[in-house]
Every structure is written in structure tokens, then in C-alpha cells.
Amino acid sequence: MPDGAPKKPSRIQMRNRSLILDAALDVFSAHGYRGATLDQIAEAAGLSKPNILYYFAGKEEIHVTLLSQLMETWLDPLVEMDADGDPMSELLAYVQRKLDMSRDLPRESRLFAVEILQGAPRMLPHLQTDLKPLFDDKCAVIQGWMEAGKLAQIDPRHLMFTIWSTTQHYADFDAQIQILSGDDPMQGARLHLETLFRRLLTPQTS
Amino acid sequence: MPDGAPKKPSRIQMRNRSLILDAALDVFSAHGYRGATLDQIAEAAGLSKPNILYYFAGKEEIHVTLLSQLMETWLDPLVEMDADGDPMSELLAYVQRKLDMSRDLPRESRLFAVEILQGAPRMLPHLQTDLKPLFDDKCAVIQGWMEAGKLAQIDPRHLMFTIWSTTQHYADFDAQIQILSGDDPMQGARLHLETLFRRLLTPQTS
DNA sequence: TCGTAGCTTTACCAATTGGTCAAAAAGCGA
DNA sequence: TCGCTTTTTGACCAATTGGTAAAGCTACGA
Numbered sequence: 001m002p003d004g005a006p007k008k009p010s011r012i013q014m015r016n017r018s019l020i021l022d023a024a025l026d027v028f029s030a031h032g033y034r035g036a037t038l039d040q041i042a043e044a045a046g047l048s049k050p051n052i053l054y055y056f057a058g059k060e061e062i063h064v065t066l067l068s069q070l071m072e073t074w075l076d077p078l079v080e081m082d083a084d085g086d087p088m089s090e091l092l093a094y095v096q097r098k099l100d101m102s103r104d105l106p107r108e109s110r111l112f113a114v115e116i117l118q119g120a121p122r123m124l125p126h127l128q129t130d131l132k133p134l135f136d137d138k139c140a141v142i143q144g145w146m147e148a149g150k151l152a153q154i155d156p157r158h159l160m161f162t163i164w165s166t167t168q169h170y171a172d173f174d175a176q177i178q179i180l181s182g183d184d185p186m187q188g189a190r191l192h193l194e195t196l197f198r199r200l201l202t203p204q205t206s
Numbered sequence: 207m208p209d210g211a212p213k214k215p216s217r218i219q220m221r222n223r224s225l226i227l228d229a230a231l232d233v234f235s236a237h238g239y240r241g242a243t244l245d246q247i248a249e250a251a252g253l254s255k256p257n258i259l260y261y262f263a264g265k266e267e268i269h270v271t272l273l274s275q276l277m278e279t280w281l282d283p284l285v286e287m288d289a290d291g292d293p294m295s296e297l298l299a300y301v302q303r304k305l306d307m308s309r310d311l312p313r314e315s316r317l318f319a320v321e322i323l324q325g326a327p328r329m330l331p332h333l334q335t336d337l338k339p340l341f342d343d344k345c346a347v348i349q350g351w352m353e354a355g356k357l358a359q360i361d362p363r364h365l366m367f368t369i370w371s372t373t374q375h376y377a378d379f380d381a382q383i384q385i386l387s388g389d390d391p392m393q394g395a396r397l398h399l400e401t402l403f404r405r406l407l408t409p410q411t412s
Numbered sequence: 413t414c415g416t417a418g419c420t421t422t423a424c425c426a427a428t429t430g431g432t433c434a435a436a437a438a439g440c441g442a
Numbered sequence: 443t444c445g446c447t448t449t450t451t452g453a454c455c456a457a458t459t460g461g462t463a464a465a466g467c468t469a470c471g472a
Contacts, residue, residue, distance in 0.1 A: 032240070
């Protein structure tokens with residue numbers, strides 16, 4: 001029995017674990033951590049509650065697993081922003097990738113939002129170790145672009161906040177947007193944000 | 207016993223009801239409706255649980271009362287936007303008022319956010335009857351300003367979404383911002399948003 | 413000062429919660 | 443097919459939940 005061998009998971013394990021995580025994503029993103037119940041998750045997954053606890057040690061482990069997986073997905077669009085590419089194209093492409101995520105992964109966006117809203121009790125370490133260095137790095141890249149005259153001057157950190165808030169808003173506040181928006185909001189959002197950030201970032205040759 | 211007389215509330219009633227609502231704002235904004243418990247609210251208010259239920263019929267009534275009161279406060283900055291004022295000043299002032307609310311009333315902002323995030327189950331009627339007409343009205347005003355050449359052209363509805371998301375972000379995602387922001391974020395936000403919306407809305411005389 | 417309306421508390425529900433356990437069932441390699 | 447591991451289940455538990463009932467306390471006008 002070599003101690004480090006984690007024993008590859010069976011097909012059943014793979015299937016049920018992802019069944020559970022998918023159900024948990026539904027429930028946690030809709031009710032927050034405290035508002036979610038194992039019974040809801042079990043029913044949504046089509047499994048019995050004790051069976052859920054056969055695959056995960058407890059409610060918290062499910063939540064933490066979900067958040068850890070999400071962190072990667074969430075940072076990916078920012079990682080892809082290339083310091084050597086064309087500044088305006090890179091930033092606009094980043095905005096579009098973030099907007100795509102709001103459209104394609106609204107549950108994940110809400111899970112993230114509700115966690116931060118509640119003070120990020122289970123995610124502060126992740127934010128410190130994963131997000132913070134990446135954020136500082138990319139802000140420096142943007143600062144460099146601005147100093148090179150490729151983009152209009154603006155505080156890079158607040159620029160990032162603006163990108164995040166405007167794009168994620170379409171997932172997180174969907175209920176409100178559905179009420180106020182006439183036609184398909186997402187198509188309009190695409191054009192709107194493209195215009196917004198182009199006007200904001202186009203350098204003025206005085 | 208004249209039936210329509212609601213009998214003015216005593217001083218004790220006034221004090222305890224507002225004590226409860228303030229405590230409930232803490233708890234609901236931090237955990238959402240399902241995640242909040244009457245015991246938490248009772249402890250935060252410094253009253254016993256049965257005493258809480260003497261003033262409110264139940265958990266839901268507390269929540270609904272809170273949301274109803276909030277709706278007024280929340281719409282007020284938009285109501286104040288004057289169709290007869292200077293367009294650019296009016297819009298920039300609106301942005302600053304919204305940002306002030308994020309700084310001064312972060313709990314209220316989060317209560318609103320968490321309610322919308324979870325599908326606005328207890329607020330859809332309010333949004334329909336209170337927010338929607340006001341929103342349509344103000345969008346028409348902005349549209350008029352743009353057609354008069356006072357502001358650069360952009361979809362007024364998405365402009366409103368952008369104002370809401372960028373300003374409320376500083377209250378709702380405070381936990382994240384604290385990690386990523388060096389100095390006081392609010393002062394930076396003020397300047398950033400002023401620049402942002404000025405660049406976005408300044409008409410280009412081609 | 414006393415009575416009564418308004419306020420508060422103690423004791424208590426029934427339902428739901430996260431979680432346990434042992435036994436049953438289902439897979440599955442030989 | 444056998445025998446063993448993995449998976450699933452039903453019964454159960456202590457703690458917490460929203461809420462109730464009734465008794466006790468307090469303020470305050472007559």
C-alpha cells in the first residue's frame with residue numbers, strides 16, 4: 001500500500017461528484033451558503049442525502065470545492081490578456097470574454113457574487129494568493145500601455161473594477177434587467193460596452 | 207372604536223421597531239433571506255425572539271418591510287435627476303449621488319443586491335410598479351438630451367445599467383476591493399467615475 | 413393609588429437542519 | 443459463479459429553526 005497513491009476515481013465517482021457539484025452550484029448560487037440545504041442539493045442531484053455525504057465530507061467541503069474550481073475559470077479571461085498584444089484590442093477582447101462568461105456561466109457569476117457580498121468568508125485566501133498577484137501584474141501592464149501612449153490615462157485598478165462590475169452586472173442582476181430591458185439585453189450590452197471602453201481608453205492626440 | 211383609526215404608535219414601538227429593522231438589515235444583508243435567523247436578529251437588536259414577533263408577524267414581514275422602505279431611498283437619487291437641468295451636470299451628479307449611497311449605505315446596497323441576485327422573489331412587484339415607470343421616464347429624458355446634441359449618443363438603458371453597476375460595485379464587492387486596493391478606494395472611485403462618464407458622454411463635435 | 417393596556421419573558425412546540433451508522437445492494441475482477 | 447469492494451439506503455440523532463401560549467411585568471392616565 002504505497003502511501004501517496006490517491007487511487008484514481010471510478011466512473012461512478014466521476015459522474016456522481018460532478019452531478020453533486022452541478023446541483024450544488026444551482027442551490028448555492030440561488031440561496032447563498034447558509035440558505036442552501038443538503039436536502040435541496042440532494043434532490044437537485046437526484047441522490048439521497050447520505051449518498052451526497054458519501055462523496056463529500058460535508059456541506060462546507062462541497063462549497064469550498066465549488067469555489068476552488070470556480071476561481072480558475074474566473075481568472076482565465078484575465079490571464080489570457082497578453083502584454084505583448086495590441087493594448088486596445090487586448091482590453092476590448094478581455095471585456096468581451098468577461099461578458100461572454102456572464103452570458104454562458106451566470107450561475108458561476110452569482111456564486112462568486114454572493115460569496116463576495118457576504119464578505120468572502122471562504123474565499124479570502126484564494127483572493128489573496130490567486131487574484132491579488134495576477135491583478136497587480138495586469139494593472140502594471142495596463143499602466144505601461146498608458147505610459148506608452150497606447151491608451152488614455154486612467155487608474156488601472158478602477159478600470160478593472162469597472163470592467164468587472166459592468167460585465168458581471170448582466171448575470172448578477174439579470175432579474176432586474178429582464179424587467180427593464182425590452183429586447184435581448186446581451187446583444188445591446190456587447191455594443192454598449194465596446195463603445196464605452198473605446199471612448200474611455202482611446203488616447204486623445206491633443 | 208372608529209374602524210379606520212390605526213392608533214399612533216407609542217414611543218416604545220417606534221424605538222423597538224427601528225431597533226429590529228436595523229438589526230435585520232445587518233443580518234439579511236450579510237446572509238440573505240434564507241440564511242438569516244430570527245435568533246440572530248433578536249440578538250443583534252438586543253431583544254428576545256418572542257418580543258421580535260410581538261412587533262412583526264414573522265420573519266417575512268420584517269424582510270418585506272425592510273425592502274419597501276429601501277425602495278424609496280434607492281430610487282431617490284434618480285428621482286432628483288432634473289430634466290430641465292444641464293444634461294452633463296445632472297448625469298454626473300446622479301453618478302456621485304449613487305456613489306455616495308454606496309459609501310454611506312453599504313448594508314442597504316447589499317440587501318438590494320442579494321435580493322436581486324436571488325431572483326428578487328419578494329421585490330418583483332416593487333420593481334414593476336415603482337422602478338420600471340421611473341426608469342422608462344428617465345431613459346426618455348436622457349434620450350432627449352442626446353437627440354438635442356447635449357450628450358454623446360449611447361443606449362440610455364445600458365447607460366443606466368453602467369451607472370448602477372459601477373457605483374454599487376464599491377459597496378457590494380467591498381471585500382474584494384479591500385484586498386486589491388491600496389489606499390482609500392472611495393476617493394479614487396469618485397475621480398475615476400467622473401472621468402469615465404465625462405469621456406463617455408461628452409459629445410464629439412466632428 | 414390603582415387598574416388596565418401595552419410590553420416582555422419563560423417555557424414550549426413541530427418541522428427542518430447537517431450529519432451518522434449499519435445493513436443492504438450493486439459492481440466487478442477472477 | 444464467487445467473493446470482495448464500492449455504492450446506496452433507511453432509520454435515526456442532536457441542534458437549530460420559525461413560531462406560539464400564557465403568565466408576568468411596566469408605564470401611565472384617572
